[in-house]
Amino acid sequence: MKKWVVAVTSAAAFSGTAMAADMAAKAPVYKAPPPVAIYNWSGFYVGLNGGGGSSHECWTITATSLFGPLNPPQAEGCHDATGGTVGGQLGYRWQVTNWVFGLEAQGNWADFSGSNLITAAGGPPGALNDVTKMDAFGLFTGQIGYAFNNVLIYAKGGAAVAHDKYSWTLTPLGAGLLAGSIVGQTIAAGSETRWGGAAGAGIEFGFAPNWSVALEYDHLFMGTNGVTQNSFPPLPANTYFHNISQDVDIGTVRVNYRFGGPVVARY
Numbered sequence: 001m002k003k004w005v006v007a008v009t010s011a012a013a014f015s016g017t018a019m020a021a022d023m024a025a026k027a028p029v030y031k032a033p034p035p036v037a038i039y040n041w042s043g044f045y046v047g048l049n050g051g052g053g054s055s056h057e058c059w060t061i062t063a064t065s066l067f068g069p070l071n072p073p074q075a076e077g078c079h080d081a082t083g084g085t086v087g088g089q090l091g092y093r094w095q096v097t098n099w100v101f102g103l104e105a106q107g108n109w110a111d112f113s114g115s116n117l118i119t120a121a122g123g124p125p126g127a128l129n130d131v132t133k134m135d136a137f138g139l140f141t142g143q144i145g146y147a148f149n150n151v152l153i154y155a156k157g158g159a160a161v162a163h164d165k166y167s168w169t170l171t172p173l174g175a176g177l178l179a180g181s182i183v184g185q186t187i188a189a190g191s192e193t194r195w196g197g198a199a200g201a202g203i204e205f206g207f208a209p210n211w212s213v214a215l216e217y218d219h220l221f222m223g224t225n226g227v228t229q230n231s232f233p234p235l236p237a238n239t240y241f242h243n244i245s246q247d248v249d250i251g252t253v254r255v256n257y258r259f260g261g262p263v264v265a266r267y
Helices: 002-026 172-177
Strands: 036-038 041-064 068-096 099-117 129-148 151-171 188-206 211-231 238-258 265-266
Touching: 041 099, 041 151, 068 129, 068 238, 099 151, 099 172, 129 188, 129 211, 129 238, 151 172, 151 211, 151 238, 188 238
Parallel strands: none
Antiparallel strands: 036 265, 041 068, 041 238, 068 099, 099 129, 129 151, 151 188, 188 211, 211 238
């Protein structure tokens, strides 16, 4: 009888030990996942940009001070003023979950220039060139974007301002008609600062906690303005009145430094 009791007790003890060992082996072990770095786009930033652009210009002469209004106004032709640009920007962004909102001011020097042979401008066709030079522009825009960690895709829109210079220069025909003149000589000039609208989009990459680089495209809707030119000798004193339309396309590479918080670690 005693042997039977001992055998049963030993079997039960062995079974309990085996079950406990089995349960311990199968119990899950929790291990915290590694932190995920989340790029933070919030904060003030400053930066530099450079690139190129094209300003599409169409001229129409409407009147002169010597002869009065032209009826009908005479279309002079169109051209693209192209070249390079360099400038800077400053702004502020704030991030809400993955959405990023911002305000930005940008100012650029530009060297966009171009010309066309005038087809009709109250004088002999083919004697003059319309010449445009855009030497500066600025943008004042709001932004909205969506961040994929350190990659930001954004759109922007707001106001634009540009400074333009306009001139007439002589062609070989024009130089031949005006004794003592030379090809390329400026015989009338004017300038203006005009305001319009801007819309654009870009993609920006954060390559360090406070540094980012972006590719951006902007279109400026500058409308049609009245522009005056004053004549130079050998022309008699005269003022020429034009309607000039302008649309601008600009592509830039931008580098920004942000005065904001560091990369945030999330678990």
